[in-house]
């Protein structure tokens with residue numbers, strides 16, 4: 001079983017953000033009370049394999065608040081065979097003292113740092129709180145505090161970004177590799193989320209996105225960087241040194257059941273998807289009354305299969321033939337032929353695996369293969 005805990009607080013809103021998040025400090029204690037209560041209500045006997053605290057910005061929580069969450073997990077769940085525990089953090093919060101506190105909890109072995117860019121001008125465009133020096137310092141301080149498994153998030157295809165700027169971002173990352181702690185890279189192409197500040201800025205003509213040709217070259221630069229530094233692509237946007245894939249996220253993509261705790265968190269029990277209300281005040285009020293504030297949908301066989309196509313084609317493992325329900329096998333084997341012929345997928349005895357070009361078109365291929373009737 002996997003456990004995800006959502007911390008919806010942020011210092012302020014980044015321009016590109018489409019997630020549910022709340023700026024400011026209010027009610028964090030009450031929120032943590034509610035989280036701990038939900039953790040108790042949802043407790044299961046099954047041992048946890050992975051735990052992930054994400055957001056939002058989990059590193060906005062104080063030592064006391066984190067301690068309470070960790071204690072509640074330990075008191076209510078079997079963590080004896082847990083394989084990976086990750087916490088997301090933003091560079092501006094990762095002071096030496098904060099990192100020592102995190103290490104002293106003896107719980108979080110993996111740190112995922114939301115750097116996004118090492119370029120001050122790009123960070124300002126994104127309205128991030130940190131600057132490039134803080135980003136570099138955060139990784140160095142994490143190494144000094146003993147974190148040996150750090151993941152770095154970067155975004156490519158930023159407004160006005162040139163290939164040279166992108167290269168310079170990766171050069172800075174290269175300069176940190178000698179610390180021997182950066183084992184994983186999540187590298188996303190910027191998407192314009194509906195309702196985001198970025199969407200308005202683009203509509204008003206205050207910013208412009210780089211041409212497709214530039215973004216394509218940036219992908220090329222990224223792949224070269226990964227090959228040079230021993231990072232393997234295992235999902236559209238995720239790269240790791242051997243043995244350091246995110247186990248938590250890999251299980252999501254593999255459709256393993258998980259419990260999601262917190263406002264806007266999702267859960268999955270193998271058949272049903274459930275999502276908590278995306279409103280901190282309502283979440284806290286309902287949990288205080290002992291009510292889990294969620295909606296749910298039960299997946300049909302077709303829904304589950306379409307979800308599997310969507311997630312599996314985004315990973316290098318691709319579609320495992322034995323996971324395709326009998327009733328959809330014939331249709332898949334016919335409709336997949338052109339993708340194999342165009343070199344987007346490779347058929348093996350057990351699977352259809354995307355090539356690198358196939359990974360770049362994963363969403364479109366999956367949508368074409370969906371069962372719609």
Ligand code: SF4
Nearest residue numbers: 010013014017021056
């Ligand atoms: S830190 Fe992350 S969740 Fe928070 S506003 Fe920025 S992008 Fe959104």
